Amino acid sequence: MKILAHARQGALPAAILLLVVLMVVPIPAFLLDVFFIMNITISLAVLMVALNAEKPLDFSSFPTVLLFATLFRLGLNVASTRIVLVHGHTGSAAAGHVIEAFGSFVIGGDYVVGLFVFAIIVIINLIVVTKGAGRVSEVSARFTLDALPGKQMAIDADLNAGLITPDEAKKRRVDVATEAEFYGSMDGSSKFVKGDAVAGLLILAANIVGGLILGPVSHSLTIAKAAQTYTMLAIGDALVAQVPALLLSIAAAAIVTRVKSEKDLAGQIGSQFGSARTWTPVAVILVLLGVLPGMPHFVILPLAGAAGFAAWKLNQIAKRPAIVEAPPAVEAPDPSKIGWDEVSETMLVNLDIGYGLVPLVDERRGAPLMGRITGVRRQLSKELGFVVPQVRVRDDINLAPYTYRVMLGGVCVGEDQVSPDEMLALDTGQGFGELIGKKAKDPTFGLDATWIATGDADVATGQGYLVVDSGTVIATHLNHALGANAGDLLGADEVQSLLDELKERAPQLVAALAPLPLTSLATVLKGLLSEGIQLREFRRIAAAISIAAQRSADPVEIIELIRPELGSLIIAKLAGVREPLRVMTLEGGLEQLLGQAARQDPGRHVIEPELGRRIVDALQAAAQPLIAEAKPFALVVQPAIRVAIRKLVRTVLPDTPVMSFFEVPEDKAVEVVAIIGNQPQQQALAA
Template sequence: MNKLLASGRGAALPLAILLLVVVMVVPIPAFLLDIFFVANIAISLAVLMVSLNAQKPLDFSSFPTVLLFATLFRLGLNVASTRIVLVHGHEGESAAGHVIEAFGTFLIGGDYVVGIFVFAILMIINLIVVTKGASRVSEVSARFTLDALPGKQMAIDADLNAGLITPDDAKKRRVEVATEADFYGSMDGSSKFVKGDAVAAMLILAANVVGGLILGPVSHGMTIAAAAKSYILLAIGDALVAQLPSLMLSIAAAAIVTRVSSDKDLAGQIGGQFGSPRTWTPVAVILGLLGLLPGMPHLVILTAAGIAGFAAWKLRQIERRPLVEATPAVAEEPADPSKIGWDEVTDGMQVNFDIGYGLVPLVDPRRGAPLMGRITGVRRQLSRELGFVVPQCRVRDDINLAPYTYRILINGVVLGEDQVSPDEMLALDTGQAYGSLSGKKAKDPTFGLDATWIPSGDADAATGAGFLVVDAGTVMATHLNHLLGANATDLLGPDEVQSLLDGLKERAAQLVASLTPNPLPLTTLTQVLKGLLAENIPLKEFRRIAQAIAVAATRSADAEEIVELIRPELGPLIIQKLCGVREPLRVMTLDGQLEGLLGQAARADQSRRHVIEPDLGRRIVDALQEAAQPLIAEAKPFALVVQPAIRLAIRKLVKTVLPDTPVLSFFEVPEEKAVEVVAVIGQQHQALAA
């Protein structure tokens, strides 16, 4: 049934176009012309209503195409009505149908001179005022939308990389941005349809008048006066019956292109902005003073002043009503100041987001709480990446902070603090921008990029200049995302590990039973998983990780040793973050002589805690930084591959200066994986092996 309906809807439009061609070519009776004229008016009214009720222009994205077909339909009716007027106009006022007769007699009183002036006024309104203004707005909107397209795409990519949105959300936003550009580009062109239709209406009227004045005397023996009265009256009726739908479509086009996106329709948006007593009180006062002047129509003006005054009083009552309703009927009992509760000395939240009072509007539900939505997006994206549910983040205002300062705490430790401007936008120089911006200079708190706080109205210009423009909420959420990802090991506790085990138990009960509580207690398993997170290994593939831990637990009960034992099993998971399937793995290695020296030290110190002499360690780090600098500048990921015996010591040495550089053992690189050696540390620095 659904397929039949879908096929029926698909065939309706081609059939309608075919019918339109038939109406233009084949003569039709007057009663059918009446039906088509009424249908034309109904379609124009429907288009106007949809335009007024749309919350944003893209809600009526098919408008340019609808405007094209509506214009073609009306022009087809003009051709059909012109044929009837010229062929049967000598028969009387009802020769072209009752709709044209009604517009020619009732609306203009049967006087074709009045009709000509009425039609001229409608043409001026449609062509000079509405259509010309809508065309200019469409042109400007199309240009600015296309200019801002690259910046919007960059903003979507930035939100996706920061974890504020999911890949599906990013795909939807990209489609919406592309659709918006196509829509405004189409509206810029479709506005020419409206203008061309208005010009065509004048030419068709002139053709009907001239044709009637020639056909009346020549073909039907009418006098010039009789021909003028008959044919011009029908021509004016035909022009008016076509001009009325044309005017409604012009208003619809103007309403669409001048809309600003809102969560309300046009009536609600205008009503909300005019619904203030501060608007109507001055109106009532000024009209009242005007009504007292001598010679004025006192009754009309004072009545209007009274209506405006009543509206202002009523709106003021509405503004006060929520305050009265929000007052509790029964006052709460005051707390005993001598009692101290546990909530005053303990804090059960792992992640806290403290803000100054100037940032409270960002979390105000009455203003949409934009920051809260972004924090939820950060938690959702990080939870998918890390493999466990990131704890909730509590946002609270702190009177001890400066008004526009925020502070991020994880497990009671302050890890981030900065200032933002909630009413401005932060323009980031990502290296592709040109020119400079006027505003307060700043540093991006997440990546340390040079940035400038600019007014919101300058955002489009900054985007066009290549800057990445984000609001204060996005800056704060991105900073939170970075800190949570960098400190993921502090977010994982026994409760989160138990949740992972409970989820795995539903699919692999025997695996969980062989893992904990024997041979590994929950605390040791937690330390093992923390060790993996500390080396940027997510827990998404927890079943594979649990299998490797269960095997390693038969050989050791030490969490650090278990991590080293399972890393070769997790090598493919580690490497897939560094390169593609067909892309070689870029690696750095240590010089053989240097590696042998460190291996001897590792065998002498079974604890593998202090195998590198400080001065030697400093020179290794300097050489590694020098070799890594070109790769970091080109954003090319790489890994440092060493012997298994010294991997842990080298990792502890490297993470202080290059925390994002993975340190792998030879056993963690699959045999089938292609390797590209980009540097050998110590080869050009023989002093390292001394």
């Protein structure tokens, strides 16, 4: 294998050296014949590869191949010109049998006919094929470069939506860049073909003029004899070079005019011409032409019959029933046996849908919901720091037709209804005007919404509404439900995977966690997730846990011990680097009262119900303006009462972080937006 690799690496330099040899060193006529046949062989091979390519990028090396093939042919022209001018006086075989064959057999030995044949080939090659291919290359290169930013944005959008993986996105970016480079190279390489045709004309003129001078002067030939001999050799030389040039021009034109398809060119053309509706009119028109007086009936009518037969045969093939392979026989289940799959649930996350929503997961209709669910899993996995379990979608006849239900570990964490044939217009606060449709509530954020007809989507968008389809509604609700219950998605297997991945980068850190049982570590991580602390920075979290585990083995205490180390991670979602952290605090007397109760019963973290209700009401009243303006904030309290306050507020404000004073970094600016239990609120608490 290494020998073959070295041989391939040395082949190209050897070929370039051969080109130089052809241009400088005289070669015998026999080798010239071999090189001419080799030139024709290479041109045919290039043409076959171009015709069999499914898309232009399948032959991405074509511009470079075209360059070297053109240089090889020009090197042969130099070598043949030398032989023609030096030995042409000896006869038609002076420059080899290939040139002699093209000069005598192909053009019938008449150099006047040869001149016209050569002129026609040059016109076809230069004016028609080369010029057309060059124009197509130029336009393709321009449009490809113009479309490059849009294609890159489309790839980024698909990646962000979760429709493709990062590896697929990387491959598509490489394909887009390669496509732009290919068409740019084809635009330049088309100039080689054009220059080759022009060079053929100049070389022909040089051979004829040189022969007319050298024949009488150096070899004592008459003008007529010199004209006949050297013109025949020059035309043979020009034709033997122009035939491969024409093949390469056709290959270039075939490549740049290809439209991307899963079939090669023959299959693409065959599939598009293989229709009875194509050949029936052809047969009828040929019959009408064939019966006209003066027409060559014996030529037209057989062709009409062939076209009619093709139409009949294609029509029979179209009517033939498709052969469907019978599915393999499946053994009928024994009704007396009960399997574990009938009594156990194998998937952690399930999405149950009513029968009216089945089209959203039907593969024959593209299964739009399945792609969005994959995107939700991929995005959640990136945010949470571990692989979110698969979501199984199943239809449930017990549900209403357009109802869906999100089940996590056998518990319903989300349920609502959608209309699959309509769009949901959400009022985000910028909408104006009334929409015609069924009023509803957004299942994820509780926004006012309206189910509208698909045709009214543009109108609703113009009025400032956010319009989404039913698949997006379900996927968004699924994303929110799983994110809100992220702790339930993490199990021992996921924790072990986190440890295995971390072990490759920090084996000593993983060893420091070994004394802590896997179940306790999982409980700590689940507790962090339940309070919105993601595991993307697992190395930092693991380092904090390893230190805290030396002081306590209780998962709840470990969480409280490591939270000050993770304070910057907690507030990263609440405030920017230069933005102050908005906080709410408890009034000093109220906080002291709660602290005393927590110290008397440190294990229960329970607040007296009536006092808790009034604190929650005051907190909701203070938080409402911030929530309406989408301004994140945190509730900051003493460390001793943090757990109790968190349990109190998570039922009404689940997304509000409850932090202790020690968790706020010292260098972070703080803006106190409300004090719960100040004078007006104390009056409310006393009422």
